[in-house]
Amino acid sequence: MNRRSSIVLALLIMFTVALPAWGQKGHAPKGKPPENERAVVTVNGHGVPWYLYANWYHDQLSYQRRLGMDTVMNQATEDSLVLQLIDDELVRQEGARRNINVSREDARRSLLNDPPDFIKAPFVDGSGTFHEDVYREVVVHPERIAQLVNPTMPRDAMVAQWKSDLSKVIDYTQAQMLRSRLMDVLLKEKPLTEAMIRARYFAENTRFTGSFIRVLHSTVPDSLVHVAEPEAREWYDSHQEDYRFASARQVAAIILPVVPLAKDSAELKQKIADVRSTVMNAPASERSQIVSTLLKGMPPNRFPAQPVSLLQVPAIARDALRHAKPGEMIGPYVVDQENIVLFIDDTVSLKDTILRARHVLMKVQEGDTAQEHSIVALMNALKEKIVSEDVFLQAVHYYSEDGTAKDGGDLGYFRRGGSVAQFDSAAFGAPLNQVVGPVRTRFGYHLIWVNDKVTTGYRIRELRFPFGASHEAMNEARSDAAAFARAVQNHTANDSMFYALKAKYPRSVTDTSMLRRLNVYGDALSPANFAFNGQTGDIAVITLPYDRIMIAKILYSYPTGVAPYEKIRDNFVYTHVRRAKQLDYLKPIMLHLRDTLTPEMTVGVIRWSAPNAESFMIQNQPLQSPPDEAATILDSLVEKTPDGGVSGPVRGTHAYYFLRVIQRQKAPTAGDYERDRTAFAADYRERYRRELLSTMLQKARDYAVVEDLRPGATPGDSSGTAGQH
Numbered sequence: 001m002n003r004r005s006s007i008v009l010a011l012l013i014m015f016t017v018a019l020p021a022w023g024q025k026g027h028a029p030k031g032k033p034p035e036n037e038r039a040v041v042t043v044n045g046h047g048v049p050w051y052l053y054a055n056w057y058h059d060q061l062s063y064q065r066r067l068g069m070d071t072v073m074n075q076a077t078e079d080s081l082v083l084q085l086i087d088d089e090l091v092r093q094e095g096a097r098r099n100i101n102v103s104r105e106d107a108r109r110s111l112l113n114d115p116p117d118f119i120k121a122p123f124v125d126g127s128g129t130f131h132e133d134v135y136r137e138v139v140v141h142p143e144r145i146a147q148l149v150n151p152t153m154p155r156d157a158m159v160a161q162w163k164s165d166l167s168k169v170i171d172y173t174q175a176q177m178l179r180s181r182l183m184d185v186l187l188k189e190k191p192l193t194e195a196m197i198r199a200r201y202f203a204e205n206t207r208f209t210g211s212f213i214r215v216l217h218s219t220v221p222d223s224l225v226h227v228a229e230p231e232a233r234e235w236y237d238s239h240q241e242d243y244r245f246a247s248a249r250q251v252a253a254i255i256l257p258v259v260p261l262a263k264d265s266a267e268l269k270q271k272i273a274d275v276r277s278t279v280m281n282a283p284a285s286e287r288s289q290i291v292s293t294l295l296k297g298m299p300p301n302r303f304p305a306q307p308v309s310l311l312q313v314p315a316i317a318r319d320a321l322r323h324a325k326p327g328e329m330i331g332p333y334v335v336d337q338e339n340i341v342l343f344i345d346d347t348v349s350l351k352d353t354i355l356r357a358r359h360v361l362m363k364v365q366e367g368d369t370a371q372e373h374s375i376v377a378l379m380n381a382l383k384e385k386i387v388s389e390d391v392f393l394q395a396v397h398y399y400s401e402d403g404t405a406k407d408g409g410d411l412g413y414f415r416r417g418g419s420v421a422q423f424d425s426a427a428f429g430a431p432l433n434q435v436v437g438p439v440r441t442r443f444g445y446h447l448i449w450v451n452d453k454v455t456t457g458y459r460i461r462e463l464r465f466p467f468g469a470s471h472e473a474m475n476e477a478r479s480d481a482a483a484f485a486r487a488v489q490n491h492t493a494n495d496s497m498f499y500a501l502k503a504k505y506p507r508s509v510t511d512t513s514m515l516r517r518l519n520v521y522g523d524a525l526s527p528a529n530f531a532f533n534g535q536t537g538d539i540a541v542i543t544l545p546y547d548r549i550m551i552a553k554i555l556y557s558y559p560t561g562v563a564p565y566e567k568i569r570d571n572f573v574y575t576h577v578r579r580a581k582q583l584d585y586l587k588p589i590m591l592h593l594r595d596t597l598t599p600e601m602t603v604g605v606i607r608w609s610a611p612n613a614e615s616f617m618i619q620n621q622p623l624q625s626p627p628d629e630a631a632t633i634l635d636s637l638v639e640k641t642p643d644g645g646v647s648g649p650v651r652g653t654h655a656y657y658f659l660r661v662i663q664r665q666k667a668p669t670a671g672d673y674e675r676d677r678t679a680f681a682a683d684y685r686e687r688y689r690r691e692l693l694s695t696m697l698q699k700a701r702d703y704a705v706v707e708d709l710r711p712g713a714t715p716g717d718s719s720g721t722a723g724q725h
Contacts (some may be wrong), residue, residue: 017440034343041082042707052712055168058082060296074297076545079525080267081520084706090700091182091693100181107174119169140500142166170456171302177380185688186696192688197681199635201673203623206638207666210599211615214626215590217438217582219612225585227577235577236565242341242576243568246702247560249531250511252485254551255522255544256505257337258469258477272465273330279343284327291343291461299464299523299546307348307457310413317342321458332465337507339465353416356452357427358409360395361402363444375445380440383447386435392449401444417619423448425632469547479550480504481541485551489539512555517533518701527552529708560703583651590649590656597646599660620665626657634659 039047040054060081061073111119115135123135138145145162146155155187236243264523275294279287295301303312310318317340319328324344331341360382362375374489382399386392396409404410411419416428422441430436430450437447469477484501487493502508514519520525522544531538534554542550593609603615618624623638625631629652637659641647650660668676 004339004382014554017491034171035065039709041086041709042705043086044093044705046089048085048089051083052171053081063119065384072665074545075526075543076299077297078710079520079523080296081523082710083520086518086704086706087697087700090697090704091175091179094696095178095182098182098185100178100185102174102181104170104174104176107177108139110177111170112136113171114436116173116343125146128230138162151481155178176358177695181427182696183693186692187685187689190692191242192685196632196635197677197684198673199639200632201638201676201680201682202668203632205622205666205668206624206664207620208618208643208664209620210659210661210663211617212624212626212634213597213603213606213648213660214614214655215586215593215610215657216581216612216614216655217586219589220582220585222578223584225578227574228579232569232573232577233565235580236569239576240562241725243563243572245558245560245563246516247532248378248514248516248558249528249554250512250514250556250558251509251521251527251531252553253522253554254501254511254550255511256477256551257466257507258473258547258549259505260469260547261473262469264470264473264716268339268465270469272341275463276329276341286607287343291345291463294463295461299466301462301464303462305459306344306478307350307459309350309352309415309457310457311415312462313342313458314340315412321460322452322454324458329463335466339467339521341465343461344458344637345461347469348457348459350455350457352414352455353428354454355415355427355450356454357411357430358389358396358415358451359402359404359411360392360400360447361444362399364402379447381447383435383437386447386449389433389449389451391467392435392447395447397464409449414451432681466546474543474549476507478543479540481549481551485539485541488551488553514558515704516702516703522548522550525708529685562692578684579654583656586656587651589647594646594649594658597658598658599644599646599662623659626652626655631659633657662722 040050040052040441041048057073060077079300120130120135123131125131142163143159159432190527225271278296279290282290311319311322314333314335315336316333317330321342324330326344326346329341329343334340351362360379362379364375378399382395386395391407396405401410402409416424418424419427420441420443422439423446426439426446427448427450430448431454432450435447435449438445439448461550479500484493484497487497513523515528515531517523517528517532519528523542524542525551526542526544530542530552531554532537532541536554536557539553541553542552544550563572570651589609593606596609597606603613606613606615616626618626623634626633633650633652634657637647637650641659641661643661643663646658646660649656650658673680
């Protein structure tokens with residue numbers, strides 16, 4: 001095969017990793033084939049074509065088969081796709097309202113003229129040269145792929161598959177272009193200024209010790225603020241959109257985690273072994289992508305995207321993680337009724353140091369000088385003899401009076417500030433694998449042995465394997481739930497029945513929640529589907545992902561609309577007007593407080609002037625966001641507040657805020673900003689654009705009229721929602 005053939009075949013392989021096998025015939029998932037391309041879901045009256053859902057469904061199953069995974073689709077994974085399709089349709093509708101349109105031809109031209117890296121990659125040879133001629137040839141004339149590749153598969157099938165794959169890429173490109181253009185329009189509607197960019201740069205890159213002070217509106221008592229009826233009416237008229245609410249349902253629920261049988265545990269053990277084998281037997285370059293695919297059918301990864309320290313992982317996993325390398329997996333570990341396997345994506349250096357240390361503790365009787373001298377002498381004598389960690393362990397065994405003695409005096413990993421000041425200073429100043437001390441603390445005298453210093457941060461993804469339940473266990477739980485639901489419906493349920501259910505399913509959860517139409521509850525859309533397709537008083541038994549059964553009852557139904565003034569005047573409008581007036585009254589007091597505040601003044605002293613003042617400490621870290629306020633509300637204060645300085649007040653929705661800086665541990669200069677300005681502005685503008693889109697989408701979701709047309713999406717069918725009415 002020549003180089004051009006190799007490149008094109010690589011592209012075929014790349015596209016078909018997550019696509020159906022060659023020649024496989026597609027069938028609509030979970031139900032009979034679509035009739036006249038019916039919709040899988042309607043959004044504000046517009047149908048989302050079933051084929052989009054079916055294509056993805058088969059692609060995902062095919063990929064799972066390639067990895068040796070289950071060929072049954074997880075409900076949470078299905079729901080995540082439906083939500084994505086709904087979001088795509090909402091983006092299209094919001095774009096149409098703003099006269100934004102991206103045609104398939106626009107997307108095709110973009111694909112030709114500015115191909116994304118994931119498409120260019122197979123056309124780059126070993127020397128790094130991008131073969132644009134080959135790329136354009138098979139995109140403009142997809143049928144020519146049969147002339148460039150000579151595989152064993154039928155050529156007609158290969159060309160058809162290639163055209164199908166290209167069509168999917170064009171669909172994807174079209175959707176991404178529409179999102180990008182919509183974000184551009186949203187940015188024009190709510191522009192990001194140079195001052196905002198500069199303030200965010202300093203807020204994100206400054207680490208300091210200090211605090212911000214919050215003085216709540218309630219510092220001025222409600223009894224001193226009179227709100228007249230005309231004021232309340234004027235406020236309501238000018239803030240009506242603030243009182244618009246989405247359709248909602250209040251649902252009471254009992255969630256039963258199904259208890260697995262012995263054979264279920266054995267099957268889970270094998271499943272974990274298979275997943276580990278799939279990942280670790282793959283080339284290192286492919287493992288991260290494989291883990292990404294695995295996570296689509298699993299409970300969500302709870303680790304953040306940024307690196308974490310050893311202290312942010314379960315203690316049971318720290319020793320193994322300390323010695324793990326990128327691309328490796330550790331575990332499984334049993335944590336909170338789950339088996340956890342951790343995949344290490346990458347390691348980076350952190351500025352904070354974490355120690356692991358052992359100690360010998362000898363307690364002192366307060367005031368007994370003779371005993372104290374004796375202990376110090378003994379410890380100094382021991383110190384002379386301790387030449388290795390093994391000898392230190394013997395000293396722990398014979399002399400330590402601390403509860404950690406049974407574990408060799410091991411204190412585990414801890415960060416600076418994690419122990420009393422004297423111990424902290426000695427430990428963080430100690431060399432590795434040498435005894436230091438004796439150190440006096442309020443607990444007594446310590447000898448310390450630091451055996452590890454860590455400045456490594458880990459990018460981790462968590463594969464969670466809940467204890468799996470068999471069909472027999474699930475059916476038994478469904479039967480128990482249905483019996484209780486019938487008793488509630490017939491008004492024959494009593495406390496003894498409830499407590500018997502709780503005893504049989506000890507990790508069960510009871511909850512009352514307000515659901516909106518697209519709320520994912522219990523990792524599934526089915527509770528919201530039930531709530532919005534039923535009537536007040538209806539009860540259902542719903543099967544949730546990850547081996548859980550829900551008993552749900554609709555308590556109340558709230559239609560969408562603007563709340564009438566007469567209904568919310570006393571509880572909301574008057575409260576909001578009063579809050580605004582309280583903040584007005586506070587302004588001169590805040591200006592006076594600014595002149596008296598110091599960085600280290602205790603909150604008790606501050607409360608002489610502002611009784612409801614609160615202090616939020618910042619310890620060698622970037623600025624924190626005040627509660628219930630915009631994340632950027634204090635950004636403008638960071639650059640202009642010097643060490644030992646105070647700035648503010650800034651007025652928020654609920655309070656006034658001051659920033660106090662005791663000392664900066666890291667602070668960029670104006671020159672740093674000028675150097676980084678272009679790159680930072682581009683990065684922050686992109687984040688800001690995405691935040692605007694996310695906010696717009698959330699509002700659009702809240703007010704969308706959505707009908708889920710998947711088989712099993714409404715009560716009383718194969719989804720397990722039985723027992724209502």
